Amino acid sequence: MTAPDSLSVWLRVRREVDWRRAPALRRVPPGRDGFRAWCEGPVRRRDPVRAERLLGAYALARDDAVRRTPLDFAVLARWQREVLAVAQAPFRTGDAYAKAGRERYGLTPGTRAAFDSCLRETTDPDLPPAARAARAYLDVAFFHPFTDGNARAALLTAVHLLARDGIVLPEVGPLQTTRYADDPAGAADLAVLIEVLHRRRG
Numbered sequence: 001m002t003a004p005d006s007l008s009v010w011l012r013v014r015r016e017v018d019w020r021r022a023p024a025l026r027r028v029p030p031g032r033d034g035f036r037a038w039c040e041g042p043v044r045r046r047d048p049v050r051a052e053r054l055l056g057a058y059a060l061a062r063d064d065a066v067r068r069t070p071l072d073f074a075v076l077a078r079w080q081r082e083v084l085a086v087a088q089a090p091f092r093t094g095d096a097y098a099k100a101g102r103e104r105y106g107l108t109p110g111t112r113a114a115f116d117s118c119l120r121e122t123t124d125p126d127l128p129p130a131a132r133a134a135r136a137y138l139d140v141a142f143f144h145p146f147t148d149g150n151a152r153a154a155l156l157t158a159v160h161l162l163a164r165d166g167i168v169l170p171e172v173g174p175l176q177t178t179r180y181a182d183d184p185a186g187a188a189d190l191a192v193l194i195e196v197l198h199r200r201r202g
Contacts, residue, residue, distance in 0.1 A: 003097070005106035010142035010181035011114070014135065017184050022131035022191035025167055025198050032170040034197070035159050042173070054152060057082040061156050065163035071119045071136075073112065073145060079156050083149050091115075096144040103181055105144040115143045122161055129165040130198075133158040134191035142181050151176065162194070169197045 035058055044051035057079040069075060073091060080089035091112050096105040118139045122132050140154035155175060162169065174193060179186055 003101060003104040006103035006181035007105040007111070007142055007144075010138065013182060013184045013187060014118075014138070017135075017187050019127050019131035019135055019188075019191070022128045022134065022188070023195040024128050025130055025162075025165070025195060027166055031168070034169040034171040034173075035155070037170075038172050053083050053085055054156075057152075057156055058159070061160040062163055065160050068164060071122050071157070071160070072116050073119070076119075076140070076145065076153055076157065080146055080149060080153055083152050083156075084146075089146055091145050092147055096147075096150075098144065098150075099178070099180075103142075105142060111143070112145075115139070115145060118143070128191070129162060129167060130191040130194040133161045133194055134187065136161055137175070137190065138179060138187055141179060158194075167198065169194070170200050171197050 036055065039051045039054045039058070043054060060079050060082060064071075064075060077089040077091075081087065092107065095107050097103065098105070119136070122136050124132065127135075137154045137158040140150060140157050144150050146153060155172060158175065159169065159172065174197060175190070179190065
C-alpha cells in the first residue's frame with residue numbers, strides 16, 4: 001500500500017501555521033559560528049571529507065547571502081553539487097521517501113514550480129527572520145528535491161537566510177531533530193528553537 005503524500009500534507013500545514021508569531025531575533029555582534037563549529041567538530045570526527053564539502057557549500061551559501069542572490073532551485077543545486085561532489089544535482093524524478101518509508105513526498109508535474117514558489121517567499125518582509133528560515137528549512141526537508149543530502153540542503157538554506165539578515169547561530173546541532181510533515185506545532189516550534197539558539201551566544 002502506498003503511503004499518503006506527506007508533501008501535500010506539509011503544504012496544508014504550511015498554510016495553517018501563523019508564521020508571523022515567530023519570535024524576533026535581536027541583532028548582536030557576531031560570535032561563534034555554529035555551522036562552522038558543527039562541521040569542524042562532530043561532522044569532521046565522523047567524516048573529514050564530508051566536513052570539507054559542507055564547509056565549501058557553506059562558503060557558497062554565505063557569499064550568496066552577502067550578494068543577496070535570489071533563492072531558487074538552481075542556487076540550492078549549486079550548493080548541493082559541492083556537498084555531494086557531483087557534476088549535477090538535478091531535481092528528483094520520482095517520489096521520495098524518508099523515515100523508514102513513513103513519509104512519502106510525491107512528484108507531480110507541478111512539484112518543481114511549487115518548490116520555486118515557496119523559495120520565492122523567503123523574502124517575505126512580513127515574516128520574522130526566524131520564521132523565514134524555519135519555513136524554508138521544512139520546505140526543503142519535505143519537498144525533498146534531491147536524491148541525496150536533503151537534510152544538509154535544508155540546514156544550508158536556513159543558515160543562508162539568517163545570514164541575509166546578519167544573523168549567525170552559535171549552535172546548529174539541535175536543528176537536526178527529526179521533523180514530521182503533519183506537525184504544525186513542531187513547525188512553529190522550529191522558529192522558536194532558532195530564537196533560543198540565537199540567544200546562546202558563544
